[in-house]
Amino acid sequence: MQNHQAFIDAARDVIGHAHVLTSDLDMYAQDWRKKYFGRPLAVLRPASTAEVAALVRLCMVHAVAIVPQGGNTGLCGASVPDASGEQVVLNLGRLNGVRSVDPANNTMTVEAGCILQTLQETAESVDRLFPLSLGAEGSCQIGGNISTNAGGVQVLRYGNTRDLVLGLEVVLPSGEILDLLRGLRKDNTGYDLKQIFIGAEGTLGIITAATLKLFPAPKASAVAFAALSSPAQAVNLLQQMRAELGERFTAFELMSDASVDLIRRHFPASPNPFAARHSWYVLMEATDGGTDAALGGLFEGALERVLEQGLIEDVALASSKAQAGELWMMRENVAEAQQIDSPNIKHDISLPISSIPEFIDEVVGTLEQTYPGVRPIIFGHLGDGNLHFNMARPLALDNARWLEQTQAVNTIVHDAVVRHRGSISAEHGIGQLKQAEMAHYKSAAELLVMRAIKRAIDPQLLMNPGKVVDMGSKS
Amino acid sequence: MQNHQAFIDAARDVIGHAHVLTSDLDMYAQDWRKKYFGRPLAVLRPASTAEVAALVRLCMVHAVAIVPQGGNTGLCGASVPDASGEQVVLNLGRLNGVRSVDPANNTMTVEAGCILQTLQETAESVDRLFPLSLGAEGSCQIGGNISTNAGGVQVLRYGNTRDLVLGLEVVLPSGEILDLLRGLRKDNTGYDLKQIFIGAEGTLGIITAATLKLFPAPKASAVAFAALSSPAQAVNLLQQMRAELGERFTAFELMSDASVDLIRRHFPASPNPFAARHSWYVLMEATDGGTDAALGGLFEGALERVLEQGLIEDVALASSKAQAGELWMMRENVAEAQQIDSPNIKHDISLPISSIPEFIDEVVGTLEQTYPGVRPIIFGHLGDGNLHFNMARPLALDNARWLEQTQAVNTIVHDAVVRHRGSISAEHGIGQLKQAEMAHYKSAAELLVMRAIKRAIDPQLLMNPGKVVDMGSKS
Numbered sequence: 019m020q021n022h023q024a025f026i027d028a029a030r031d032v033i034g035h036a037h038v039l040t041s042d043l044d045m046y047a048q049d050w051r052k053k054y055f056g057r058p059l060a061v062l063r064p065a066s067t068a069e070v071a072a073l074v075r076l077c078m079v080h081a082v083a084i085v086p087q088g089g090n091t092g093l094c095g096a097s098v099p100d101a102s103g104e105q106v107v108l109n110l111g112r113l114n115g116v117r118s119v120d121p122a123n124n125t126m127t128v129e130a131g132c133i134l135q136t137l138q139e140t141a142e143s144v145d146r147l148f149p150l151s152l153g154a155e156g157s158c159q160i161g162g163n164i165s166t167n168a169g170g171v172q173v174l175r176y177g178n179t180r181d182l183v184l185g186l187e188v189v190l191p192s193g194e195i196l197d198l199l200r201g202l203r204k205d206n207t208g209y210d211l212k213q214i215f216i217g218a219e220g221t222l223g224i225i226t227a228a229t230l231k232l233f234p235a236p237k238a239s240a241v242a243f244a245a246l247s248s249p250a251q252a253v254n255l256l257q258q259m260r261a262e263l264g265e266r267f268t269a270f271e272l273m274s275d276a277s278v279d280l281i282r283r284h285f286p287a288s289p290n291p292f293a294a295r296h297s298w299y300v301l302m303e304a305t306d307g308g309t310d311a312a313l314g315g316l317f318e319g320a321l322e323r324v325l326e327q328g329l330i331e332d333v334a335l336a337s338s339k340a341q342a343g344e345l346w347m348m349r350e351n352v353a354e355a356q357q358i359d360s361p362n363i364k365h366d367i368s369l370p371i372s373s374i375p376e377f378i379d380e381v382v383g384t385l386e387q388t389y390p391g392v393r394p395i396i397f398g399h400l401g402d403g404n405l406h407f408n409m410a411r412p413l414a415l416d417n418a419r420w421l422e423q424t425q426a427v428n429t430i431v432h433d434a435v436v437r438h439r440g441s442i443s444a445e446h447g448i449g450q451l452k453q454a455e456m457a458h459y460k461s462a463a464e465l466l467v468m469r470a471i472k473r474a475i476d477p478q479l480l481m482n483p484g485k486v487v488d489m490g491s492k493s
Numbered sequence: 494m495q496n497h498q499a500f501i502d503a504a505r506d507v508i509g510h511a512h513v514l515t516s517d518l519d520m521y522a523q524d525w526r527k528k529y530f531g532r533p534l535a536v537l538r539p540a541s542t543a544e545v546a547a548l549v550r551l552c553m554v555h556a557v558a559i560v561p562q563g564g565n566t567g568l569c570g571a572s573v574p575d576a577s578g579e580q581v582v583l584n585l586g587r588l589n590g591v592r593s594v595d596p597a598n599n600t601m602t603v604e605a606g607c608i609l610q611t612l613q614e615t616a617e618s619v620d621r622l623f624p625l626s627l628g629a630e631g632s633c634q635i636g637g638n639i640s641t642n643a644g645g646v647q648v649l650r651y652g653n654t655r656d657l658v659l660g661l662e663v664v665l666p667s668g669e670i671l672d673l674l675r676g677l678r679k680d681n682t683g684y685d686l687k688q689i690f691i692g693a694e695g696t697l698g699i700i701t702a703a704t705l706k707l708f709p710a711p712k713a714s715a716v717a718f719a720a721l722s723s724p725a726q727a728v729n730l731l732q733q734m735r736a737e738l739g740e741r742f743t744a745f746e747l748m749s750d751a752s753v754d755l756i757r758r759h760f761p762a763s764p765n766p767f768a769a770r771h772s773w774y775v776l777m778e779a780t781d782g783g784t785d786a787a788l789g790g791l792f793e794g795a796l797e798r799v800l801e802q803g804l805i806e807d808v809a810l811a812s813s814k815a816q817a818g819e820l821w822m823m824r825e826n827v828a829e830a831q832q833i834d835s836p837n838i839k840h841d842i843s844l845p846i847s848s849i850p851e852f853i854d855e856v857v858g859t860l861e862q863t864y865p866g867v868r869p870i871i872f873g874h875l876g877d878g879n880l881h882f883n884m885a886r887p888l889a890l891d892n893a894r895w896l897e898q899t900q901a902v903n904t905i906v907h908d909a910v911v912r913h914r915g916s917i918s919a920e921h922g923i924g925q926l927k928q929a930e931m932a933h934y935k936s937a938a939e940l941l942v943m944r945a946i947k948r949a950i951d952p953q954l955l956m957n958p959g960k961v962v963d964m965g966s967k968s
Binding site for chain 2: 120121122123124125145166167169173175177178180181190194195196197198199200201202203204205206207208209210211213214216217218222234235236253254257260261262263264265266306307308316368369370371372373399402403404439440441442443444445446447448452456459460461463464466467468470471473474475486487
């Protein structure tokens with residue numbers, strides 16, 4: 019304890035008394051969904067990269083473990099400390115400046131604590147698009163997005179966060195500042211070090227700033243909602259539409275009938291464009307630099323052809339921004355509809371797109387056999403091979419009994435994912451939630467290389483211990 | 494020597510007598526341009542990943558250094574052994590199977606020794622595009638392309654090789670096989686290990702296979718050649734054209750008047766669409782999934798607007814595939830024209846696109862002052878910020894006297910590149926050519942992390958020693 023006090027005093031000397039918090043820590047000690055709880059030794063809120071570096075050096079000297087924290091909106095508990103009372107939370111929220119915006123280079127350099135939505139607006143203000151977009155964009159921070167390699171709804175066209183990062187500034191576990199803030203599309207001078215920090219969930223260092231890619235702002239968009247008989251039809255549809263519209267596609271979202279049914283039950287004002295009920299639905303969006311009329315014509319032509327070819331059962335093309343917004347709202351309400359309805363057993367998986375029809379048939383079959391009446395709330399970014407493969411309880415079971423099956427259902431789903439060479443965490447990461455599962459499914463060689471890198475960069479094992487890769491007993 | 498014989502005998506036991514070469518090694522001991530020479534202990538030509546793994550284990554036991562080699566077309570000497578006679582060349586040319594092609598997933602899984610052009614054709618055969626394209630495509634191998642993170646002429650739209658790789662199979666320096674062959678667009682399960690092997694030039698392990706991204710095959714293309722007064726105009730033009738045509742742009746190639754003049758002198762049949770001579774030229778290409786007529790109309794409309802706005806001085810739109818081919822041929826003849834003319838002092842640099850006008854003004858000014866009559870043969874992928882910034886001798890100097898200035902000219906150019914936060918090796922890599930220069934320009938922190946990773950993955954320092962990052966005395 020004496021030691022801790024000395025550490026806290028030293029931290030206060032570095033960043034000021036007001037920014038080293040030791041009481042009322044609840045908002046820093048748990049994630050926004052309140053699924054993970056911890057007990058931090060203190061919460062440090064530096065306002066500059068130099069302050070971060072000084073704090074990290076201090077932590078190393080005092081052998082205090084560091085949990086980097088952004089908006090705390092992650093879904094796997096990576097930004098929550100453990101219960102030991104020995105870990106500090108290093109919250110990046112005050113390090114939130116936009117250092118520069120360079121429209122001619124299509125880049126901006128920003129600090130880790132910037133809110134994602136603010137950065138989208140910064141890009142808009144110079145007639146550019148920063149395409150990262152996800153549910154938590156009003157409160158998540160770009161440092162966290164980069165540390166978890168966030169996905170979202172525009173990956174099909176613009177890639178994951180990794181693809182949007184040209185440069186990084188990182189405070190290493192040694193306290194040294196690694197300046198990789200380059201705004202270059204091509205740079206083959208040695209190992210591309212930024213790649214190891216992206217998606218490392220704060221276990222290799224603290225991302226303090228980034229140079230991000232901007233894109234021409236799209237001027238036109240078109241949205242359609244199609245009804246299909248099977249996931250196989252959806253895969254064919256995706257191919258055909260991409261062949262016609264190329265990289266204009268920004269979204270291709272699959273929804274099972276059970277998920278659409280759930281949305282309509284809890285959001286009765288949701289649009290219902292089809293007379294008949296269908297087994298599967300796809301929400302599609304394309305954007306373009308031209309006019310709405312030109313893009314709409316192209317989109318409509320392609321949809322007519324797939325309807326004639328029997329690739330879809332029915333289709334509705336949004337005829338206004340308002341209609342497009344309603345269709346998107348339906349997709350965005352899935353998560354809340356599940357929340358209201360009953361707790362689902364959830365999976366964030368990805369698969370080779372060609373394997374998805376067989377995977378769904380096989381796994382839904384097994385689950386329906388094992389749990390008669392189970393409701394597959396399957397939806398997600400089919401264009402990226404990413405499904406939120408969630409299972410709502412059979413109505414005959416109560417919530418508690420259903421959640422007791424979590425491990426058993428996870429095993430059925432994840433075993434099948436691995437057989438089909440998919441991923442058990444497509445976009446949410448590992449954090450504390452999936453550390454053991456990752457260790458179970460990865461090869462010994464892969465875990466060995468991860469541990470070798472962790473040890474090489476963070477030899478004291480003080481960066482976000484207990485997250486991502488298990489390094490043994492050190493807490 | 495006894496030791497060497499034991500090693501060679503053991504290698505022959507593993508892959509057969511015929512595939513362990515110890516004489517007539519010239520084609521493996523030097524690169525295709527014959528700029529780098531070495532003396533290999535032997536050349537090993539395995540035909541399977543298992544054979545590669547067995548050979549690597551053998552090399553580790555015998556402490557024999559390994560130089561991985563693909564098509565040997567690299568420009569920085571990464572695939573050439575040193576002169577010690579102690580290093581083996583591990584040539585991947587026989588490991589050249591296409592393991593699978595999955596058009597519905599838009600992927601193919603191929604072995605390291607596949608020739609790039611063969612893979613372009615494999616993609617075409619299923620109506621897909623594999624967009625990596627560069628001068629050496631008829632002989633370079635995909636393993637080498639990945640190990641050097643090759644660039645080429647379509648980076649603007651499709652990215653560098655790194656962006657085209659979804660999965661990798663790597664034989665680690667331990668001889669273990671690291672199977673990261675996933676065909677997934679999203680996978681956030683721990684550190685993205687493939688990233689450290691891409692662009693590592695064989696210093697961390699041997700890439701034996703990869704899962705690569707395919708794209709919808711474009712159906713339409715449009716090519717134009719524009720005349721401009723300055724690089725600043727070219728940067729404005731790029732912005733304007735991308736705003737109108739979005740991601741349809743596949744190429745935006747800048748050429749200085751001196752480079753076009755050089756081409757015309759040595760290839761007199763080159764097209765000459767403009768009556769007047771201009772200071773700068775840009776070759777542009779857009780592709781699309783629709784019709785040539787629709788894309789041509791869009792392209793022509795955009796060009797008319799930039800002409801009216803005075804963003805260009807003149808423009809010629811290719812009216813046929815043949816005309817488009819002639820314009821491209823001109824761009825592709827730059828390298829050979831330089832070869833015929835006289836040896837240039839060359840630089841493969843990248844810069845933030847917004848800095849390019851100032852950079853060119855400043856550096857050409859300095860060089861013209863220092864070397865009156867110097868001819869700036871500047872051309873390259875402006876859309877990626879990548880310039881081949883080459884200097885042909887002042888006509889008053891002979892070749893030998895000019896080449897004596899290489900180090901001095903390099904220093905002027907590279908110092909300025911670093912001041913403008915650019916890269917001294919945009920797409921060619923480091924190899925043996927730029928190892929010392931990289932060490933000179935990188936920060937201590939960056940070199941430290943590179944060395945830490947090298948040591949963590951290759952503790953015996955036997956993978957392609959003397960390339961990329963200097964590890965000290967070990968050869």
